[in-house]
Amino acid sequence: MLDGGFDLLTILRITVDIALIWYVLYKLMMLVRGTKAVQLLKGIAVILAIWLLSIAFNLQTVRYFSNQFIQWGIIVIIILFQPELRRALEQLGRGSFLTRSNKSREDMEIQIEAIVQSTTYMAKRRIGALISIEKETGIGEYAETGIPIDGELTHQLLTNIFTPNTPLHDGAVIIKKDKIIAAACYLPLSESPFISKELGTRHRAAMGISEVTDALTIVVSEETGAISCTINGKLHRDLTEEALTELLKEHLSLLPITSEKTKKRRGNENG
Template sequence: MLDGGFDFVELLRIIIDVALVWFVLYKLFMLIRGTKAVQLLKGIFVVLAIFFLSSIFGLQTVRWLMWQTIMWGPLAVIILFQPEIRRALEQLGRGKFFSRSYSEEQEINHSIEAIVKSCQYMAKRRIGALISIERETGMSDYVETGIAINGKLTSELLTNIFIPNTPLHDGAVIIKRDVIEAAACYLPLSESPFISKELGTRHRAALGISEVTDALTIVVSEETGSVSCTKNGELHRSLEDDALREILSSELKSIFAPATKSWNWRGKKNG
C-alpha cells in the first residue's frame, strides 16, 4: 500500500471475498428451502438463543446442556442434513450450483395449469386421483413409500399415472415445485371421527396428510368426478376449475410471497 494512500486492490479482494460467501450461503438456503432442513435450522437457532440467554442469566445447568448440544451439533447436522448435503454436492458436480434460478413465478404458474388441466380431464372421466403438493414441510418420508418418478410436471404425465389398471394408479402422487417426485405413495389416513361416512380412502388420506404437514392435497373422486382439496385438516369439496386454480395460486405463491391473499377454507377469500 502506498504511504497516505488506500490499497484499492485489497478493498476489491475483500468485497469479492464477502460477496462469494454471501452468494454461497444464499444458494445453500435456496437449496434447503421447502425441506425439513429449514425446520432443523430453526431448531439450531433456538438452541443458540437458549445458550446465550442461559449465559446472561447464569443458568449453569441449562448452559451446560446447550453447550453439549453445540459441541455434538455438527455431527448431528451432517446426519440429519444428509439428503440436502448430497444434493448440494451433486449439483456442484453437475455445475448447476452456481447457475441462475428458474423464474419462480413461471415455475408456479406452469405447475398450477398442469394440475388444473389434469384434474379437469380426470374429473370428466371419473378417474380417481390423489395429488399431494409439498409446501414448506418436507415430505421425503412419504416419497420413500412410493415409486420414484423425478419427472417434469406435465398434465399428460400426471393424468397417465392415474389411468386405471396401470402399475402406479393406486396411492398418491407427490409434487414438489414443478417436479413429480414419486407416485403410488402411501399417505397416513385421518382418524378423525367427524369425517363424513360417504368419503372414501382417498379423502381420508388427503385429510390425514394435511393433519401432519402443510401440504396441499387434491382428490378427484372416481364415484362422482368431483374435485376436493385439503389443507391443515380442512376439506373443501366440489371445486370448479377456476376455484381450484385460485386455491392453488393463493396457497403455492404464498410460500414465496407471504403477503399474498390466502384462501378461506369455508369457501371465501380473505382480502
C-alpha cells in the first residue's frame, strides 16, 4: 500500500482510464483533421474561451448567452458534425476505429509500384488522371462525393478507371491504404493566384486538396502527358518515373525497394 491510500492496482487503473480517453480523443481528432469540422471546432473553442472570460470578469450578459450556447451545444454539435459522427460510427462498426494497419513494407512497395506503373502508362498515352492518396488527414468527405469502389489497388484497375469515355474517368480517384475507395470524386479547387495559367482544373483540384489536407495527389495532363504531384501545398511538375517513385517513397516513409518478391515480380514483368 502506497502513501495516500493508493496501491499499484489503483494507479494502473487510473493510468489506463486516462490513456483510453486520450487515445479516443486522438482518433477523433485524426478523423476530423483537415475537414470542415476543424473550423467548427475552432469556433466552439472561441465560445468556450469567451465563457471562461465572462466568469473571470463577471460579465453577466456575455455569460448568459454563453451558457445558452453551451446548454444547447450538444444538439448543435450532433447536427453540425453529422457526417463525421456517422463516419466514426461506421468505422467503429467495421472494427477499424481502434485498430492499426498491419500493412507490411512489402505490400506498400507493391502498391507504390502499381501507382507508378499505371501513371506512366497513362502519361505515355496522354490519358488524363487525378489520383489522391490519403495519409494522416481523413479525406472521406471527398470520397463521398464520388462513386464507391472499395477495390484492391492494382495498376489494371487504376488505369481502367481513367480510360476515356468510361463512366468514371472524370474526377479524382481516392486511395486509402491498399484500396481504391472511390472514383469520380470532386476535390476542392485552389484559389491561389500563383498557379500558372497554363494549368487546368485537375492541377487546381490537386493543389486545392493539398492545401487543406496532407494527401499526396498525382496529376497526369491530358494535353501534354506530363506527370505532376502536389503535397503540402507544393506542386512538383514534369516528374519522371524515377522521380515519382522516389517522391512516393519519401512521403510514405519508405526505403528503396528491396523485397525479393517485388524484385522477382518486376523481373518477370520486364522479361
